[in-house]
Amino acid sequence: MEWTREQRYTKLDQMSEENYQSLLDATAQSKWRQHYHIQPPTGLLNDPNGFVFHEGQYHLFYQWFPLGPVHGIKYWYHLTSTDLVTFNELGPAILPDTLWDSHGAYSGSGIVVNNEVKLMYTGNHRTQDWQRVPYQLVATLKGNQVSKQPVIEGPEAGYTEHFRDPKVWYEQGMYYAVIGAQRDNMTGTIVVYQSPDFQHWTFTGELATDYEDFGYMWECPDYFELDGQDIVLFCPQGIEPAGDAFNNIYQSGYLMGHLDKENFNFSHDHFIELDNGFDFYAPQTTLGPQGERILIGWMGLPDTDYPTDNENWAHCLTLPRVLSVENHKLMQRPLPALTQLRGTVETAEGYAMKHNVKLHPYEGDCYELIVDVLENESTEFYIELRVSKKESTRLIYNQADKCFTLDLFDSGKLGQSLKSYTRSVILEADLKKMQIFVDESSIEIFLNDGEKVMTSRIFPGEDARGIRTSTESGQVYFRFTKYDLKERPHG
CATH class of the missing domain: 2.60.120.560 (Exo-inulinase; domain 1)
Incomplete structure (x- = not known):
């Protein structure tokens, strides 16, 4: 089935309850439904988002297009858990219901600010002539409801409309955000913002790496310090295979080294794939209650097809992994729970x-x-x-x-x-x-x-x-x- 633009941008509330229930029923009959992985009730799941621990529970979201196994207008589907084993599914929390995210709630991350869960994400807006305008929005989570406002409009000068996926953290009195971007010369990079209050953001510049021409777009950046090392995760698109490496449509990996936060120069080792299988992308990390760094990824890739497409659903999330640095290698182990x-x-x-x-x-x-x-x-x-x-x-x-x-x-x-x-x-x-x-x-x-x-x-x-x-x-x-x-x- 070839999906039209109109079908891809049909919202959930434009479908009758009867028709939506028929989609749910059809998906439930799939012989390939997972037993212990997170998967969508129907439609398409992609990037894990807003992953944060607060007051005894984890909040985890994923991007979701409810109406079919294609990339259409995106929602954020909300789950909570005390242990990342048993989950409560709360349903859609961020909806494409404002000017700023009218054509989809794209990826973003979570953080606790003044004892409230704050989410920063990219809103996808299209003009009448279908030009994309990306907004970076801040949302406050209360239960399963959010209030939101834009804090960054459009890309900075020198970058294309592909400007998305903020990952935020707090350090020494300042909030930081790294955002995946595409330069006007069609190369990928990561840009940095900072804010004293999580509302007013200042563009700092690019994260300076040794990879100035490494694919045409970098998606889903993440930064954290682990066991004395600074680590940057990102997903470069447009990398050619090299022997056994980079043999998927798009890649996901990391750089390890030292990040100078005065000028955001990053001294690092070479890029290493996070996962050497066929279906891994857009990972996101958070800190657990014991200070452990936990990663969850999308078990899928953009621009792929799967046999479950014929059953009206696609993709799931990986099991959570605990990260550590040992002998200058990033180790990934299944969550003990x-x-x-x-x-x-x-x-x-x-x-x-x-x-x-x-x-x-x-x-x-x-x-x-x-x-x-x-x-x-x-x-x-x-x-x-x-x-x-x-x-x-x-x-x-x-x-x-x-x-x-x-x-x-x-x-x-x-x-x-x-x-x-x-x-x-x-x-x-x-x-x-x-x-x-x-x-x-x-x-x-x-x-x-x-x-x-x-x-x-x-x-x-x-x-x-x-x-x-x-x-x-x-x-x-x-x-x-x-x-x-x-x-x-x-x-």
Whole structure:
């Protein structure tokens, strides 16, 4: 179905309750609905927004187009949680209902100011001749209602209309915001604003990096200090693949170093992808109650298609990850509270070897699998998940190259926009541990205790439930611990 502009900019209140309920009912029947990931009730989910902890609970929003699996007029859908495991779904909180966000509430972030949750986001306004005017708005959250006002109108001189996604923080008596931007010469960058009161904002200039010509637009910037390092996350668009790197339509990664906040010069290492899978974008972080830095990303990408498009919904959010810096590497580990989802546990250990394909006795489609590699004398080994007679999602590890590959060629139905069926990553040390979360239509793989992560949507058939192992040559001794995961409670 080709969506017209009019259809994409139809608001939720312009649809009858009966028609909207039919969309909800159709989505609920999808065989690929997730069990424990955040997903939209219907329509399209994208960027996580407004992620903040306040007075004992997290607030988390995501961009939402309710009427179909396409990018149309965006709302912010609101969830709250005390632990990021169980969520209360409060529904749309920021609506496209003013001049400043008349054509969609784009991405932004949250912060606590004077004991109130404040949200700063980009409002998308279109003129009669369809010219975009971006506004940066400040909204105050009270319950599930917001009051909002614009604080920055349009882009600064020297930048195009692509000027969005403010991420805010407070430091030494001053509020700061970084915004993703496109220069007039069609290169991407990050610009900086500051404010003494969160209402009056002054343009400071660009965040100066070594990447002056690195894609045509930088989206969803984030800044934080972690374990003595300054870290900037952003999503550059227009990066060409380089070997195993940058093999998605758009990328998401980070720079680590030292940020001079007097002039916003950033001395940093090279750009590193945050996730080496197929479906990860627009991550946002916040501080938890113990000072831990927590990240949630969009399990999807712009300009992609998925089999669920035919069922009137698309995309979900990743599981929350706790970040740390160890040996000058950004580590990502599953939030410890996710163990609350664990149900029945099964364990097994033994050898996998050439010409001895082992079909493990347990199966399932929604589980956490911990794989310990206790001995490895193979040249290459294979772990296959969601296995049926015709389908499997293959995990491949080459011992000599320390190369781990995720192969989706036989995973089931795939989107037509995939550039490749495989993505690979080189590990610094031998592979010793995998922690894998498999849901009805996704897989998240944490390698070597969070050194690398690979996230992807998969769409296998209902009979694809098995697990098997084998090697190219030699043998491997595995220990498997598998937890059935309970469906995430909805409130």
